Amino acid sequence: MGISDMKSLCNGNTLGWGALILAFALVPALMTSQYQLNVACNVLIWALFATSFNMLWGVTGMLSFGQALYYGVGGYAIGLTVTYLGSQWYFAAFAAGLLFTLVLSFLLGLLVIRVGGVYYTMLTLAFGQLAWQIMFKMYDFTGGDDGLQGITLPGLLADKVYYYYFVMILVLVAVWVLKRMAYSPFGLILRGVRQNPNRVRFLGRRVRRNQLRIYVVASLFATVAGALMAGVDGSVHTDMFFWTTSGEVILMSVLGGISHFFGPFCGAVVIILIEDIVGAHTEYWSLLIGSIIMVMVIGFPRGLVGGALDVAAKVRAILQGEKHDDTTLTAGLGK
Amino acid sequence: MTPLLQLDSVNKAFGGLKVTQHLSFSVFPGEIAAIIGPNGAGKTTLFNQITGHLLPDSGRILFKGEDLVGLTTQAIVKKGLGRAFQVASIFPEETVLDNIRLAALANLDHTRRFWRPSAEHRQATEAAVAILASLGLEEQGGRLAFELSHGDQKLLDIGIALALQPTLLLLDEPTAGMSPEERQRTRRLIGEIRGEYDLTLVFIEHDMDMVFDIAHTVRVLQQGALLAEGSPAEIQSNEEVVKAYLGEEL
Amino acid sequence: MDFSFLLTQMVSGLTLATLLFLVASGLTLIFGVGNVFNFAHGSFYMLGAYLGYQVVTVWSLNFWFALLFAALGAGVFGALIECLVLRRIYGRANEGGFQILLTYCLILIIDDLVKLVWGAEYKSISRPAGFSGSLTVGDIAIPSYNLLIIAIGLVVVVASWWILNRTRPGKIARAAAVDREMLGALGINVPLTMTVVFGIATALGGLTGALAAPLRTVTPGAGIEVIIDSMIVVVMGGMGNFWGAWLGALLLGEVNAFAVAFVPEWATLFSFLVMVVVLIFKPEGLFAPRTTRKV
Structure with missing residues (x-):
């Protein structure tokens, strides 16, 4: 029976988690400059953002092009509060941002989930762009195109290294929570919604209700990511709301592989690091990443993690002297 | 004994095409009821109305005495009505x-x-x-x-x-597209699970061996209307049925 | 508020509506026939605008030639993209998402290519000779170029209706929308049909871009604005409905024109507001046919 196997799969990740925590915990010790610490913060925050996004797309099958909206809410909740009220309100701002997202994503979700497929994607994009325009135009309040600078953090968080650990712990805990969710009964029904919504109705469950739930949850985690980003440079920018920010997490997810929980995480790490290295040398970064992802989608639809697992499976098969058999994979497709 | 499922003059038309016409029949607890009829007789459409996928134009569909018409699929399923589909409706990427x-x-x-x-x-x-x-x-x-x-x-x-x-299970062509061995096995399994789970079964089937082997009652649909109903033996000797349907098959 | 003001705004709204409809109809065509959502459709519009700029301003050639060049350029590029890129993912699981993703990559690529060739600055082209002035009736002055756009829009609408309903290629395209396999069985070259449809739709986008260039500035970010507006039009009109898209465009165009006149700062908000109201009361779109109940 497969149950014990499944259990060991879930618990066997202790080693992986240990390695992950250790790697990120050692960053401040190994890094030589403030700048590198910033890059590490970026990696972590984008990894959380991409992972939360993939709960929508890879898990539930809802390709949102508007998660930047909630990411921006997080950033500006911190930015506006600290700028206007002072840094002692930092944690209150964090909570206020989450509360705002809770209400907003619930209301918007009610609206956008009524339409499916590409229309859902485009509506999320439209609302994201609407928010961007509002932030852009309310110059006196939001700083418009200039954004808000000089966001100072309270107490120990003002120290870059402490802030890094604050980010690391929050991100890893958040990712852990999302992972629990992905493998829970709730996660299972979300995967069911993606694969066969009609069957889900015949399980006596509501498709849209579950879509709305994960839309709100993913948006809350995007807000956490945005709020953390505000402290990295001490500034927020309207770009946080811009549609390319939503696009970025989509690219990260695809690059890493949307059918694996850690795919988007890995994709985020790779993209931020490449962007950091290549971005300094060319202004045509979009052209490059656009071409890479295009080749990726056509040639390697399972992403980096999926590809790596395929290779590992093949190597294992060769080591065990078994012939790799593809026929079982295609046998059930002819329905 | 009160019927578990009772159709009361159910009507449904798509434009001018009448897919269900004044359909009334009752299925009692523990019964294995077969629904047969040529392609396009409205069998699957009838299932779709029972499970809330389609709304009948008129008539009542009583399940345990409650009218299902107008309820959502979710609500109907929760009342104990299960369904398996003509094309297996599963979650392909899960174990x-x-x-x-x-x-x-x-x-x-x-x-x-x-x-x-x-x-x-x-x-x-x-x-x-x-x-x-x-x-x-x-x-x-x-x-x-x-x-x-x-x-x-x-x-x-x-x-x-x-x-x-479920207390009532609707099976839409459970053996369609199966090999003879698989049919044998499925026929046996359906009998077994009915006893094991104390089910009432309504199934659509084209395989007459299966129908006459396991069904207690048979209903013959033609162009959405009930042509005949009765025990397998009655149906087999019903002249109208033989003329309209079995005549072509046997 | 006097009559001449009303009329001027209405014409300007109608102009915008025509441009929106030209883009949205191409989007609808590709979606309806090929079941492909071309997220990069706005980028073909932008490409058309730049090609128009190239012909009129850089080469100092005739505006009419620019329209033709923009349509051809965008159309050929679109057809190439269809058969080199999009064709490879037809029939894949989660195809819809990957279509959006591929065409999103296309937006990134076209945006940067345009920057590479023409630079990131704003560009503009002048109106064609004979259409730079206004048509004056009494005290009402209407820019003649707007009337030209509306006229061209009408011609394109009538022509597409005629092609789709009265000609063999049009009938093939409509049949492809319903049942591609059947069409293949009848000996029609379905992949070629798809490529041609894609080419025509993107040519329509390119043409619109060049047509709109004298009214709006030409910038690398234009593609995304246009795709969002067209999407709003398509959603409001009832998805994939040709005439619904037309009415959606009209509604959005007029709302926008009057919003610009009264609250210029917040004009764009009104497009969204209209869409939200439509979605709340008729989520299936204004002109969608009644469908079976979905639970």
């Missing part, structure tokens, strides 16, 4: 065990739980494992559903329906 476990979790109203891994939900897992065993799929539990053979996928579909603990 066979997870397919049924999901249904069991839904039945226990546990799908809002977001913390403990679904594999650690014992009650649902035990229910799923028991169903896998009754269907003879226990060896396949760890495989992904899309890897199963066509026949096993249809069994899995039935398994998903069973996990919801």
Whole structure:
């Protein structure tokens, strides 16, 4: 029976988690400059953002092009509060941002989930762009195109290294929570919604209700990511709301592989690091990443993690002297 | 005895095409009822009306005495009405065990739980494992559903329906597209699970051997209307049926 | 508020509506026939605008030639993209998402290519000779170029209706929308049909871009604005409905024109507001046919 196997799969990740925590915990010790610490913060925050996004797309099958909206809410909740009220309100701002997202994503979700497929994607994009325009135009309040600078953090968080650990712990805990969710009964029904919504109705469950739930949850985690980003440079920018920010997490997810929980995480790490290295040398970064992802989608639809697992499976098969058999994979497709 | 399912003059038309015409019949607890009829007779459309996918134009569909017309599929399923589909309706990228476990979790109203891994939900897992065993799929539990053979996928579909603990199970052509051996096995299994899970069955079928082998009652539909009903023996000797339907087959 | 003001705004709204409809109809065509959502459709519009700029301003050639060049350029590029890129993912699981993703990559690529060739600055082209002035009736002055756009829009609408309903290629395209396999069985070259349809739709986008260039500035970010507006039009009109898209465009165009006149700062908000109201009361779109109940 497969149950014990499944259990060991879930618990066997202790080693992986240990390695992950250790790697990120050692960053401040190994890094030589403030700048590198910033890059590490970026990696972590984008990894959380991409992972939360993939709960929508890879898990539930809802390709949102508007998660930047909630990411921006997080950033500006911190930015506006600290700028206007002072840094002692930092944690209150964090909570206020989450509360705002809770209400907003619930209301918007009610609206956008009524339409499916590409229309859902485009509506999320439209609302994201609407928010961007509002932030852009309310110059006196939001700083418009200039954004808000000089966001100072309270107490120990003002120290870059402490802030890094604050980010690391929050991100890893958040990712852990999302992972629990992905493998829970709730996660299972979300995967069911993606694969066969009609069957889900015949399980006596509501498709849209579950879509709305994960839309709100993913948006809350995007807000956490945005709020953390505000402290990295001490500034927020309207770009946080811009549609390319939503696009970025989509690219990260695809690059890493949307059918694996850690795919988007890995994709985020790779993209931020490449962007950091290549971005300094060319202004045509979009052209490059656009071409890479295009080749990726056509040639390697399972992403980096999926590809790596395929290779590992093949190597294992060769080591065990078994012939790799593809026929079982295609046998059930002819329905 | 009161009927479990009672159709009372159900009508449905798509434009000028009458797909269900003044259909009335009752299915009693424990009955195995077969619905037969040529392609396009409105059999699947009738199932769709019973399960809330389509709204009848008029008439009542009583289940345990309650009218189902106007209820959502979710509400109808929760009342204890299960369905397996003509084309296996499964979750292709999940394991066979997870397919049924999901249904069991839904039945226990546990799908809002977001913390403990679904594999650690014992009650649902035990229910799923028991169903896998009754269907003879226990060896396949760890495989992904899309890897199963066509026949096993249809069994899995039935398994998903069973996990919801229905009192009435609608089966839409349970043996369609199966090899003769698979048909034999499915016929035997359907008989077994009916006893094991105390089910009332309504099934659509083109395989007459199966119909006359396991059905208690048979209803013949033609152009959405009830042409005849009775025991298999009665149907076999019904002149109209022989003329209209069986005449071509036998 | 006097009559001449009303009329001027209405004409300007109608102009915008025509441009929106030209883009949205191409989007609808590709979606309806090929079941492909071309997220990069706005980028073909932008490409058309730049090609128009190239012909009129850089090469100092005739505006009419620019329209033709923009349509051809965008159309050929679109057809190439269809058969080199999009064709490879037809029939894949989660195809819809990957279509959006591929065409999103296309937006990134076209945006940067345009920057590479023409630079990131704003560009503009002048109106064609004979259409730079206004048509005056009494005290009402209407820019003649707007009337030209509306006229061209009408011609394109009538022509597409005629092609789709009265000619063999049009009938093939409509049949492809319903049942591609059947069409293949009848000996029609379905992949070629798809490429041609894609080419025509993107040519329509390119043409619109060049047509709109004298009214709006030409910038690398234009593609995304246009795709969002067209999407709003398509959603409001009832998805994939040709005439619904037309009415959606009209509604959005007029709302926008009057919003610009009264609250210029917040004009764009009104497009969204209209869409939200439509979605709340008729989520299936204004002109969608009644469908079976979905639960």
